[in-house]
Amino acid sequence: MRMLLPKQKKSQTGKGNRLLISITVIGSAGPIRFVVNEEDIVSGVIVTALKTYAREGRLPILGSDINNFLLYCSLAGTDALNPSMTIGSIGVRNFMLCKKPQTEKTNTDEQQKHEVSSSSSRKGNGSWKAWLNKSLNLKVSSH
Template sequence: MLHYKQKKNQTSKGNRLLISVTVLGSAGPLRFVVNEEELVTAVIDTALKSYAREGRLPILGSDLNDFLLYCPNAGTDALGPLDTIGSQGTRNFMLCKKPQPVKRSEENDMLSVKESVPSAARKGNGTWKSWLNKSLNLKISSH
């Protein structure tokens, strides 16, 4: 009968993984160790706490229900909150805020902005920068 020592990165709950979580809009990834059996919600919570503890910008908040975790190699669908992190077979993830639904008043504001934009700018007859320069009559003087 062969006896073997349990590997260092194995515990009674499973393997531990060093994962990298890139936060959309942040300078660099967060790296931390998780158990492969941990749920996606626990990983999001750990990432948000680590992000806040490091004082990173932009400020994200702490409500883990406002965020989705993506696996860049697995397609465009976000991971389910009850999925295990080790089931993906990868160690790189991306954390993004959930898209916020447009409120009714914001839709009306967007319509009024669209109506105030000249039709030439809306049709794409130039870039928005050229339209802005023309409409504001910005001229740079030499001295």
Template sequence: MLLYKQKKNQPAKGGNRLLISITVLGSAGPIRFVVSEEEIVAAVIDTALKSYAREGRLPVLGSDLNNFLLYCSNAPSGALSPWDTIGSHGSRNFMLCKKPETEKVAADAARLSPTTIGRRGSGSWKSWLNKSLNMKVSTH
């Protein structure tokens, strides 16, 4: 009986595997690991965050993959969709960035609107203005 040997240049059952490099914005160097071409972007972000934390890199990012966006380093397009496959972009170099905190900025702006400023503290907008100006005066 003759046994069949798989040739070395044929891909395995899981498809082709890629060595990708992900640069985290604000970090010293890229993270490199091997993924399958069919791996979705969300899973790649999750793997990158776990690898980043395991290596003890700074700044500390957290582990919620919904707070991050992945970009192709050599393509001028926007962020990759979390449901795309990583191999469909034809790139092996990526950039991982935190999502902008637009909701937090909007909430802070609503909290500090002129209508709510007068209602907090001692009562009038004039007292608020006087307190603000007194804080900014520096004495040496």
């Protein structure tokens, strides 16, 4: 007869504490939640978020190139997090994952207005800041 021993917890020395984080993707239904070590770097968290997102079959399809994405803190500041900083140094657990804005060629005013209105109707393109600015600009210019 075998005797079951209780599972022993792994030593956390050198690995830091584990955190349950929540990452919201603009245009997707509900946040992604997973556990990370507080010593994990932001770029590694972005990789894990993209893999989890794809594994769950979420829409819109994002791709897997981490260089196309920025991670923002949901509560404080408007600057993207530095990809080389540790996720635990921020002190929060809620984040937003956004695609980097694409650089546009200079166009005439009519072409730019058309691009702004069409890009604001697509979900998942650009950062949440750009989306908010475009939305506010459309409301102001429609008087």
